[in-house]
Amino acid sequence: MIYFDNSASAIPNPMALESAAEAMKHFANPSSPHFAGLEARGMVEEARKKAAAALVCSQTEIFFTSSGTEANNMAILSMADKNKRAGNVIVTSHAEHPSVTETFKALEAKGYKAVFIPVEGGELDYDFLEKTLKSEKVCLVSLMQANNQNAAITDLKEVREAITAAGSNALFHSDIVQGFLKVPESMTDYAVRYCDTASLSAHKIGGLKGIGALFVRKGLKLSPIIFGGGQETGLRSGTENVVGIAAFGTAARLFSADKSYRAKITRLREIFIEKSKDLLGEAADFKIPKSHIDALINISLKNVKSEVAMNYLSSKGICVSSSSACSSKAGENTALAAFGYGDEYNSSSLRISFSPFNTEEEVEILVRELKNALAFRIKRNKAK
Numbered sequence: 001m002i003y004f005d006n007s008a009s010a011i012p013n014p015m016a017l018e019s020a021a022e023a024m025k026h027f028a029n030p031s032s033p034h035f036a037g038l039e040a041r042g043m044v045e046e047a048r049k050k051a052a053a054a055l056v057c058s059q060t061e062i063f064f065t066s067s068g069t070e071a072n073n074m075a076i077l078s079m080a081d082k083n084k085r086a087g088n089v090i091v092t093s094h095a096e097h098p099s100v101t102e103t104f105k106a107l108e109a110k111g112y113k114a115v116f117i118p119v120e121g122g123e124l125d126y127d128f129l130e131k132t133l134k135s136e137k138v139c140l141v142s143l144m145q146a147n148n149q150n151a152a153i154t155d156l157k158e159v160r161e162a163i164t165a166a167g168s169n170a171l172f173h174s175d176i177v178q179g180f181l182k183v184p185e186s187m188t189d190y191a192v193r194y195c196d197t198a199s200l201s202a203h204k205i206g207g208l209k210g211i212g213a214l215f216v217r218k219g220l221k222l223s224p225i226i227f228g229g230g231q232e233t234g235l236r237s238g239t240e241n242v243v244g245i246a247a248f249g250t251a252a253r254l255f256s257a258d259k260s261y262r263a264k265i266t267r268l269r270e271i272f273i274e275k276s277k278d279l280l281g282e283a284a285d286f287k288i289p290k291s292h293i294d295a296l297i298n299i300s301l302k303n304v305k306s307e308v309a310m311n312y313l314s315s316k317g318i319c320v321s322s323s324s325a326c327s328s329k330a331g332e333n334t335a336l337a338a339f340g341y342g343d344e345y346n347s348s349s350l351r352i353s354f355s356p357f358n359t360e361e362e363v364e365i366l367v368r369e370l371k372n373a374l375a376f377r378i379k380r381n382k383a384k
Contacts, residue, residue: 002318002362006204007148007178007296007353013206013254016247020208023246030240031231040242047249051213054181054256055200056189063214063232064245068177068201069099070226071214072142074236075197076103078222079171080112080140086169087137088112091129094338095119096144097175101334104142117143122152122289122339126162133166141172145191145198146179149335149351150298152289153183160194171220177201177212181255182262182293196220202248205255206355211244261356266294268354268363273297275367283374287341296353298336300345304373309350312373318366321351 003011023043028036030044044064052059065071080090090112092104104114115132118125124143132138141163143154156174163170176191176198183190191198198215202208216222216235228237255261276284276299285300301309306322313320322333336346352366 005319006355011355011357016251019250020247023243047245050249050253054252057192065212067212071199072099083139086139089136089138091141095335122150130162133168138170144175146293151292153291156190156194173197207248207251264356300348
């Protein structure tokens with residue numbers, strides 16, 4: 001298997017898997033007061049420390065969840081309710097992950113008014129955002145840090161400055177699932193410095209599926225959406241996933257500390273673009289935002305439908321995608337439609353996403369098979 005769908009779920013970090021295996025030995029409930037429970041609790045808190053260090057925040061500001069989706073739901077629902085005195089307007093874009101847009105729909109059904117900021121070409125319209133903040137009574141802004149379709153970066157600092165400049169009392173949430181540890185190093189602490197809450201997910205950085213986290217700014221009190229035994233300081237009840245949490249901490253620590261991870265991803269992307277231009281020529285169309293993360297890239301093969309290209313690549317043992325995994329069942333790719341790329345590009349787009357555990361040889365094979373996909377399309381057309 002050659003795997004380039006790392007934005008859906010990344011190749012696991014071998015050392016994170018080792019941490020998971022070790023955690024499996026500590027099977028006691030981390031809420032139990034006996035020594036076995038305390039050992040499990042120690043693994044949870046050590047992982048929290050590592051995740052907080054990677055995000056550049058306090059341990060007390062990290063709350064583990066089952067996923068980035070749950071973290072988004074928790075933050076958006078709780079903050080909208082908490083800050084409704086500021087108004088009933090909630091702000092986002094059509095390019096967000098479904099766990100954000102679907103939660104906004106739920107809030108609209110409860111009487112909130114949703115405003116969607118234009119994202120032409122994947123670039124957020126900051127002027128429109130500031131005008132909205134000045135003219136509407138906004139209680140919540142939720143904008144992702146790095147887009148999961150075209151890698152465009154939203155400058156969280158600029159969003160916060162727009163909120164401040166407008167004199168708005170809006171709270172600010174960001175889905176940083178794709179941006180966590182992948183934005184430029186100068187932006188590493190932006191979520192903590194400029195957001196009230198931010199959602200993370202372990203399996204995007206080499207951890208396991210089924211574990212996420214929510215950063216909550218110190219002093220901000222959120223209401224839980226899951227009730228029970230009061231774990232995670234009462235914010236998220238349910239016995240902690242010690243295995244997933246331990247792997248999350250290791251994956252976060254390694255991705256943060258080992259500079260070769262980012263360098264490898266950047267190099268693989270450069271090789272992909274270079275080889276694609278050489279072998280595919282004008283048959284390949286790239287949409288690259290000015291400000292972007294290197295972990296993924298969007299490409300369109302002219303006159304080759306996404307499904308056809310993906311099925312062909314899959315038959316060769318190569319995994320890519322045409323949209324986020326959580327959007328694939330919805331049919332239309334609303335993010336690409338919001339970018340204004342056009343139906344022809346959108347219907348043929350592929351998302352290629354890289355891991356530090358991919359190789360240059362795999363990239364070269366991918367590009368060669370993309371060229372074969374073009375030839376495959378030509379042969380099919382002639383056969384008809």
